[in-house]
Amino acid sequence: MNRPLILVSNDDGIDSKGIAALIEVAQKFGEVVVVAPASHQSGMSHAITMFTSLRLTEVNDFGATKAYMCSGTPVDCVKIALSKVLDRKPDLCISGVNHGSNASINVIYSGTMAAAMEAAIEGINSIGFSLLNFAANANMDTAKFVVEKIIAETLQKGISDTNLLNVNIPNVDIDQLKGFKICRQAKGNWREEFDQRTDPFKRDYYWLTGKFIYEDTGDDNDIWALDHNYVSIVPVSYNLTAKKSVQSLQKSWTLNSSTVV
């Protein structure tokens, strides 16, 4: 029997410390193939490259592990991996370790989670991992500890009722971890604060900045878990239908009939 085939990607780029940590752990479980962006792709969400072509280049950065960098987005990486690089469907796709949180509404903007979601859409068990430390040289010891536990559990038990997990890891030492919380996405959003500047030709330009607004009061969400030094595990769906709303709109709206006018 083949060892599990594990596809690894990320959004911080193939040179990041986070993906090296992920590869190191994944190698304990199976045959690892890496396809990751050549450049930083944070905030790219589920973008795909439609107006330029893509390059795919083999690199020799991870010993015997086959690894490629792709000129496109995280989702492009997964698509080209599944279509052109791998000779069979992987047993698992893991993405990250992202340098920075993808908890709460960040899941929507995240290239790390989009790479995992793309594999999930294709029917593969997939996990995005993020560490709450933006630094390029972040210590990955706790992340590696967590990744190993979660890969083991996933390969053994699967992911029931979905095939996609958003795992966020508090930026603390292993002995400060309180445990793991399987929970929901916290309610929150980003309050924009555009930094307006003037260029040497007197024209305005803007840098997108902002701060996260936590709008939740529950203790069953990912932000709460992370604030209390738990690893948060949020099962994620790519069926975006607001199910309750289907029924309530069918009752309240008149535009749900076979009469056009």
Next chain:
Amino acid sequence: MNRPLILVSNDDGIDSKGIAALIEVAQKFGEVVVVAPASHQSGMSHAITMFTSLRLTEVNDFGATKAYMCSGTPVDCVKIALSKVLDRKPDLCISGVNHGSNASINVIYSGTMAAAMEAAIEGINSIGFSLLNFAANANMDTAKFVVEKIIAETLQKGISDTNLLNVNIPNVDIDQLKGFKICRQAKGNWREEFDQRTDPFKRDYYWLTGKFIYEDTGDDNDIWALDHNYVSIVPVSYNLTAKKSVQSLQKSWTLNSSTVV
């Protein structure tokens, strides 16, 4: 009392025929402000611009309607509109009319839907409109008819249990429309078919192409509705938690406790 303030954006760019149609209809209902991408942004999903700055330029393409083009993504457009352009929170955000379908899994890749979702995250009733015709010169008569009916219903009744709709419009004449279906996102995905070519320097490059695979058997989904000449209306959530899976994983996994080891 102020007339409703309506923010308009899209992903095909401010020069597209689809956004002109949307603006024309929106003007019947309230004060319209347009902030749309300067260039084509299809497939950009919920991407935000983090590594370059943004430009915002007023344009005079829509008569007395205030309109701006932004150098960034659809989501950047909505963020800068809410933060720097509008002096109050809009009553409605509409995005499109997209040239091409955003039904089923396309909702994940769509810049049109991401613009609407960004406004919804900020608490604004929002609708993405898409016409099943990719042509730049697509006839917008049916789209305008549908947009008018749906804006009227939304302003009158709101959108219960969510604040975001994905509306897709079949590419038929008005008298061929069967009606409107409030329904769910169909199950389906894209099968990639990378077009591999060799450049003049003997290096490979790839164009991302693919075909849509319909994997659903129900008659209560958007693809079914569109195939039967109904307008599909899917209420959308940006809480991606797979709720059923939270409970099932809490039962089946051991990694949900206060013990780390």
